[in-house]
Amino acid sequence: MTTAVREAPHHRNLTCVKEYRCRRPACLRRSADYDRNRNRLVAYGRWQPLVDAEPVRQHIRMLSSYGIGWQRVCRLAGVANGCISKILYGAPHEGRGPTKRVRTTTADKILAVKPSLDHVAPSARVDGTGTRRRLQALVANGWPQMRLGRELGIKHHRLIWDQVRKDVVSGDTARKVRDLYERLWNVDPATRGVSLRYIAQAKQIAVTNGWAPPAAWDDDYIDSPAAAPDLGEHVDRYTAIAEDARWLMSTQGYTVAQAAHRLGITKDHLYRAFSQRPETNEAVAA
Template sequence: MTTAVREAPHHRNLTCVKEYRCRRPGCLARSAEYDRTRTRLVAYGRWQPFTDAEPVRRHVRMLGSYGIGWQRVSRLSGVSNGGMSRLLYGDYSRGRQPSKRVRTQTADRIYTVRADIGNVAPTALVDGTGTRRRIQALVANGWPQMRLGVELDLNHYRMIWERARSEMVTGASARQVLDLYSQLWNVDPASRGIAPRYIAQAKRIAKVNGWAPPGAWDDDYIDSPSAEPDLGDDVDRYTAIAEDARWLIGEQNYTVPQAAHRLGITSEHLYRALRERPEADAAGQAEAVAA
C-alpha cells in the first residue's frame, strides 16, 4: 500500500519537499543545497536559522517611507505576501501578534531591497525633491523647458514646468527624469542644436527662480530634502553629511544604518561624521569655515 502524496500549493521554498514530499528536480536541488549549507554552518558554529524580526520590520517601514510599499517589497524579495503580512501585522484571524523572529534567509532577502528609485513601483508616489532639482538644474544649464518636454515625451511643454515644481511624482516619472539628467547634465545645449537665445532665456528663468545648476549638487544628496546646493560656500563634507543624517534620524525616524544607506555612504562613514561634527558644534563649525 502506498501513501498518496499531496500536491504542494507552491514551489517557492522548502515546504514543498519537507511537508509535501515534492520530487521536482529544481525543488530537490534547492532542498539539498539548504541541507549542505546548514551542515556546513553547524560545523562552524554559525548556524542561526532565525533572527530578530524588529530590525527587518524597520527596514520595510523605511522602504515604505521611500515609496516602496510592503507588497512591492514582497515581489522584489521573493518573500510571500502572507509572510510579509505576518511580519508586519501578525495574523489577527488567529489572534497572533507580528512575528518576533524571522528566518535569517527571509531577512536577508528583504534586506536586498534597497531604497532606490529603481525599486519604486511605476505608479507609486514618491518625494519629488530629486526630480524637481534635476529638471531645474538642466534649465539652469541652458536647456529650454520645451526641449526637455520633448525629450521626456510629454504631450505639452507646460507639463515639464509642473514637474519642476511638483512635491510628489510617480516612480515612473522620477526614473524618466533621472535617466534624462544622467544623459544631459554635462552636455552643452548648443551641441544639440539649441539656439543661443533659447539657452540664454532658460538660464534667465533659472536665475529668477533661484534654480541651482548640476555642478551645485552632489549625486549622493540631490534627493535629500534637507540638502542645500553648493554655490561656492565653503562647507566641509562631514558637516553636510551630519546635518542630512540628523534630519533623517530626527524627522523621518531613520536608524543610523538606514540614514547611511539613504545618503549613499557606509555606516562607519556616517558614525565618523556624527562623531566629528557634534550637533552643538555644527553651526559653529560652519561659521568658523566661513570666517
C-alpha cells in the first residue's frame, strides 16, 4: 500500500519543505538559507524568530489613516493577506483574537512600508490639504485654472475649481497634482504660451482668495493641515514690483520690457512702480 504524497498549497515560504517535503530546488535553497541564518544567529545569541505584534498592528493602522489600506499593505510588503488579517482581526471563526506575536521577517517587511503618496491606491481617499495648496500656489504664480485643468487631463473648468477647494481627494488626483506642481512651481506661465491677461487674472484670483504662492510653502510641510504659509513681511505691490524688476535688470540683464513681461505686467505699470518707489541713495550706491 502506498501513501499519496500531499501537494503543497503554495511555495512562498518554508511550509512546503517542512510540512509537505517539497523537493523543488528553489524551495530547498530557501530552506537551507533559513537554517544557515538561524544557526548563525543562535550562535551569536541573537536569534529572535518572533516579535511583539502590537507595533506592527499600530503601523498598519497608521498607514490606513494615510489612505493605504491593509490589503494594499499586503501587496507592498509582499506578505499574504491572511497574515495581516490575523494581525488586525485574528481568526474570529476559530475563536482567536488578534495575533500577539509575528515573525521578525514579516514585521520587518510591514514596517518598511512608509506612508508615502506613491503607496496610496489610485481610488483611495486622502486628505486634500496638499493638493489644494499646490493648485492654489500655481494659480498665485499666474497659472490659469483652465490651463492647469488641461495639464491634469480635466476638461471642464469647474472641475479644477472644485479640486482647488476639496478637503478630500483620490490618491490618483493627489499624485497628479503633486507631479504637476513639481513641474510648474518655478516656471513662468508666459514662457508656456499663457497670455499676460490670463496670468494677471489668475494672480488676482489668488490675491482675492488669499492663496499663498509656492515660495511661501516648505516642501516638507505643504501637506500638513497644521502648517501655515510663510508670507514674510508685508510689502505693498509697487515696492514688490520695483524691487523684483530692479533685481532682474541688475542681476539677470533684463530690459524693462523683459522684466515687465516676466512679472506679468505692462511696461507702463512697471514705469509707474519705478516712479512711485524710486531707488534710495543707499541702493544706488550699492
